[in-house]
Each structure stands twice: as C-alpha cells, then as structure tokens.
Amino acid sequence: MQPASSVGIVVPQTAHFTTPLTLKSGAVLPCYDLVYETYGTLNADKSNAILVCHALSGNHHVAGVYAEHDKKPGWWDNMVGPGKPIDTERFFVIGLNNLGGCHGSTGPASIDPASGQPFGSRFPLVTVEDWVESQTRLADSLGIRQFAAVMGGSLGGMQALHWSIQHPERVRHCLVIASAPKLTAQNIAFNDVARQAILTDPDFHGGDFYAHNTRPRRGLRLARMLGHITYLSDDVMGSKFGRVLRSGAFNYGYDVEFEIESYLRYQGDKFAESFDANTYLLMTKALDYFDPTHHHASGKLSDALKPAQADFLVLSFTSDWRFAPERSREIVKALLDNECRVSYAEITSGHGHDAFLMPDTHYHSLVRAYMERVAS
C-alpha cells in the first residue's frame, strides 16, 4: 500500500509531435516524442495546471510509483501529492522528460527514423529555449493555455524562468528554486571536466557507442562522481562520512578505503548503468548555454526579464555553493528592477545544492503557503 499522501501508481504517457521543431542551433527535428506523467485532475477551465521542469539528471517521473511495491517513488514525491505542498487534490501537475533525455522522450539513444539506427552523435544539441518551446506544444496538446505555475529547481528553475520571459501570458506564477540566471565560469568548468571524462572514454566511440554494443561507463561514472561532490556541501559529507575507513585502518593502496570513496563509486556505478552518456553531455551543454541576456545589447538581466508578468517565488539554500544564494539574488534584483511581484527566501540548509530535493520543513511550508496564493 502506498501512503495516502502519495499519488499512487502512475503510468507515463507519450505525446507524438509531427510538426517540425527548429532548434536554437538551427537543426530541425522533423518529429519527436515527449514522455510525460500527470497527477491530479485538470479542472473544467483548465486553469489549475502546474508544469514541473526537471534538472540535469531528472525526468518525467516526479511523483508516485510504477508498481505496488515499487520502493523508488518519483524524484519530487515529497513535494507533489495529495495534501503535499504541491497538492494534487487542487492542482493538475505535469512532469515531462525533456527532449534529448534518456527516459522515453526523443533523445540520442532513440532510433532515427531516417537511418533506422540510434541518433547517437547525430542528435542535435538542445537548449533551455528549445525545451520550453517543446513544452508549449505539449501544453497546447493538453488544451492548457495558461499554467497556474511553472516551477523547477536548478536547470528546471532556468526553464521556469525562460517560460516567464518567452511566454509571459502563459505563466501566472513562476517558482525558481536553487537556480541561477546563468552559470559561472566555475560551473561551466565543472561541466566540462564531466564532459571530458565521457568524451575521452574509449567506449564512447564519438557518441555512437550504441552500434558497438557498449557504453562509456567509466566516463559517465567519473562525471557523476564529480557532479555529486558539487551538489553536496562539505558539512553534509563530513557529517555523513567524515574520514571513516571501511576496514578501520590505512591500507596504503588505491582501493576503496574511505567511506566517501565507496559511496561516490557506488553512486557513479549506479548512474552509469541507468543514464545515457550523450544525454549527460547534452544536458550539461544546455546548462552552460542558458543566458537570458545573451541576445540583449545591454547584457543586463533586468532588460532580459522585462517581458515577465508572472508572480515569482525565488528560493535558494545557504549551503548551495554550485547555485549559490547570490545567484538567486541576481534574479530577484532583476525582477525588482522590473517591479515584478516577487518573494525571495534563503533557506538554511546543510545539504548543498541537493537541498531542493529534500523534505525540509521550512522550505515545504514556504512552497505550501505560496501555493495557497496560486490556488486563490
């Protein structure tokens, strides 16, 4: 039995689109699939829909489970469900797997209808802007003209922000959580180290490893280990693992000795088995490219955010050094410059960037209180 606060057993759906999508890069996807899940009920005037955008390694499975005894619920199951901060008794919540993903939506591992082979290296780079465009088409197909809210954490927050700029009339509320207006050089650097780990793996085969019946496990594992370190804080690593040794003594070798090594390798291995290397490359590039000021002569974020009409909730976490509170404050400042309705909270947490996925009481109370406003 799933607890009463779970949306229960959910089934992903697939939307097929045949209108060609011209991407920012200039490449064209003649047709594509988007896999999505929905929770709750769309009301008669279709005004209670909430779009949840996912982060780097996320997908459409936001809440609920796939089977009765499924131990792993959706990635934001603590946030979305009946009576939860995003209350599915009131809202119709949509999660989708972004284009280029590896959980059902058309991506590098999908079969290219033109060749009958996986896209692999031929799958074009997609950007946050392209994702938002594909999401508008999904909204259209569901008859949703305006979202009650578009929300997301990290890369998902960037998508929510872009929604508010690109389609201001389609977003009533925008929740940008643990995000940034654009990556810093340090962040791009981390992403490139992760990409180099994958690109230089001998099993990568220029992105066409599918044809060789292999996958660049070592590279993907390193990329994930690096990412994982940056998503945690020094404090949480210290309290969780410290310098604890598995055998209780130094072995003076390169095998796993410290608990943190064991943990990271385990996480890396797990990820390397389940995630597509090309998708990881593509998603990190989408992160790097995102910059709402890119096409503005002034280069000012406040100019880029001028079109926004939504009400905003911006949240950051104190120990998040990859998407630090200062970056959220840049978004807040730009919204204030435009006299947008915005609230901002800096949540005290030791969990680093990953805090946005954790069930912190104050954090959830804030989202719950804000959603009261969205519902009214």
Place this chain on the structure above:
Amino acid sequence: MMRHDFHTIANWVKPGSKVLDLGCGDGSLLKFLQDTRQARGYGVELTDANILAGVKNGINIIQNDLESGLSVFESGSFDHVILSQTLQAMRHTEAILREMLRVGREGIVTFPNFGYWKNRLQVLRGNMPVSDDIPYQWYDTPNVHLCTMHDFEALCIKLGFHIRERVVMTAGTPVRFLPNLAGSLAVYRFGRVQ
C-alpha cells in the same frame, strides 16, 4: 491587534504608491497599505518565521539583512520607505537611514520614544524601562540603539534630512503637549532638504 502607528503611516501614503517596508515582520502593515491605499511594494525581513508569515499574508517579501544595506533596490525606486519600530534594533543606524532616502523619495520611521516620562521615571528609579512600546528586559532585547525624539531629530539634521511631519502618540492617542515627555511612540516622515 493593529499597531497604533499603522493608521498614521497609511494617512501619509498616497493611494497607489510604491512602498518598501523594512523589517516588515509578518507583513501586516504592507497588507494594510495594500488594502487601504492600493499600495504596491515589498517587505524586507530577516527571520524565517516572518518570511513564512509574509508569504501567508500574500505580500511580496524579500529575505535580506538590513544591516548589509539595500543594494538589491535601485536608487529612487520607491515613493515611501518605511522603517516601522525597527530603527532601535539596527546596529548601523545612520547607514540604514541614508539607504532609505537613496532608494525612496520619502522615509517614514517609527520608534519607541525613550524620552517618554514613564521610561524616564523607571531610569530615575534605577531600572531600564519596560513598557508596551519597549516590552523587553535589558538582557533579552533586540533593541541596541534606543533614542529620544530629540536625539532622532538631531540625527536627521546631521544627515541633512528634512522632517516633513511628525505624530506622537501614547497608547494610540495623539499627544501634542510636551511630546518628548508625554509621547511613548514617535512617527516621523522625512525627505531630503530641498
């Protein structure tokens, strides 16, 4: 219960003004100004509990430490900047007053008047004052810079501020005779010297 200074402040806020409420607490003043004066604006708060209360109250609330300044707000972007019963808890008193008139055209400040006769009496008796407007024991108070009306007015002169209006009250009733002695709560409206 609505605080005594709310109505005085609301009378000074022109309908439709853009206001910034510093140390806005749970946002009840800003909500009152939205409801009665159709004011638009933001509250600034530091504590988590007040941020949550402000979101529940339906106001725009920004978590920020006033002691670190108001750099998130552009110069001249507000009609009124309000510091209601917070001045006495500020460490950087001069800095926040200057910031108020940087981001706003007019400042509104309210504070408990340390010159109120009951406060003076308690000091004369040898104790730090505890009253409705200063409801803290000396060892457990957020207040670090208590002042009298005379003191505040002298600071305004030093900073080059022009006091446009002042209302003094005790238990909600306006006081006109010997305000620095008879008034427990002072409410000031000030701008730059023209």
